[in-house]
Amino acid sequence: MQSDFLQIQGLGITLSGNNIIKDMSFKVRRNTLTTFLGPSGSGKTTVLRAIAGLNTEVSGKILLDGEEIQSRSANQRNIGMVFQSYALFPNMSIFDNVAYGLRVQKKSNDVINKEVMAMLQTVSLTNKKDAYPDQLSGGQKQRVAIARAMVLKPKLLLLDEPLSALDAKIRVSLREQIREYQQKLGITMLFVTHDQGEAMAISDDIVVMNEGKVQQQGSPMAIYAQPENVFMAQFIGNHNLLMGTQLQQLGLTTAGGQTLVADTHYVVRPELFSPEATPEATAIAGQMTACSMLGDRVQYHFMSDTKLPLKVELLNHSEPLKIGVPLTLYLDPAAVHPVGPANAE
């Protein structure tokens, strides 16, 4: 059983006299990759820095592996950190960059050599050990920064937007490699990103933040399929956010297995509409008014005969549906998810 390895209890953070984070609590399980996801300014970096011991005005408790660490200085916490900007030493070779922390710890040359070479092998950079940072690509530099942090075997590795400075293709490849290192070496990682695709792809757990508050924590699947409030429904993925009354006008009487409530918000993901009937589904007559090609899927704007505009996405495996021609879409009421009362917005 994975225990709660990192526990944040009633965390408060003040920066330049502003109370940025108030009474925040969440847990991170051992040997998992947990992502902090949220819009710009939501407080992700601020909380990460507080865990690392880099913020001064912090209240509440931070427990790591059962021990309270909030009063310890940053270098007494056994926490590693990787930044967007790599922060490598430009005048040191790649080997020396990775060896730096072990030298500070006064490890023997034999141990340093063995551990640095093993770590360079993990990040596939043994052939670059004598090179200098400015001879490496951005992705390689970030792998050195990750190796430099991992070689110290920290209890927790914090990664603050580590992929933001890289181009799209390298981002995808490096995020998969980070996930591989995490699983292979059994490290607990806390990873900050504002890219939900990135968070969905690599996380065991996602902590979604907005305006200094945790909005929801859960697996990528749960975050997507069962948003707990209106912010979550709108922030994650494409969506139709509808009132119970609007769904009633479409002919639905239940949603998510419960009686439809007129003044509650519901979310319907665009890919849950189907052009094919099933016994459970409600038929919705209308027509497509626009379409755009997304590659693997086609995104449509649909207008129901009751004049409700809906976003619909269908797999791109057949002829696109015709615009302006009457057609019927089907929606299984079990796929409609309640996200809270109207006044929760």
Ligand SMILES: Nc1ncnc2c1ncn2[C@@H]1O[C@H](COP(=O)(O)OP(=O)(O)OP(=O)(O)O)[C@@H](O)[C@H]1O
């Ligand atoms: N030194 C500071 N003094 C005062 N306010 C600050 C300071 N640093 C950050 N803030 C504020 O704290 C809030 C959270 O900032 P933070 O950098 O943690 O957000 P973030 O979610 O990491 O954003 P981004 O994705 O843009 O990096 C923001 O409103 C920001 O303006």
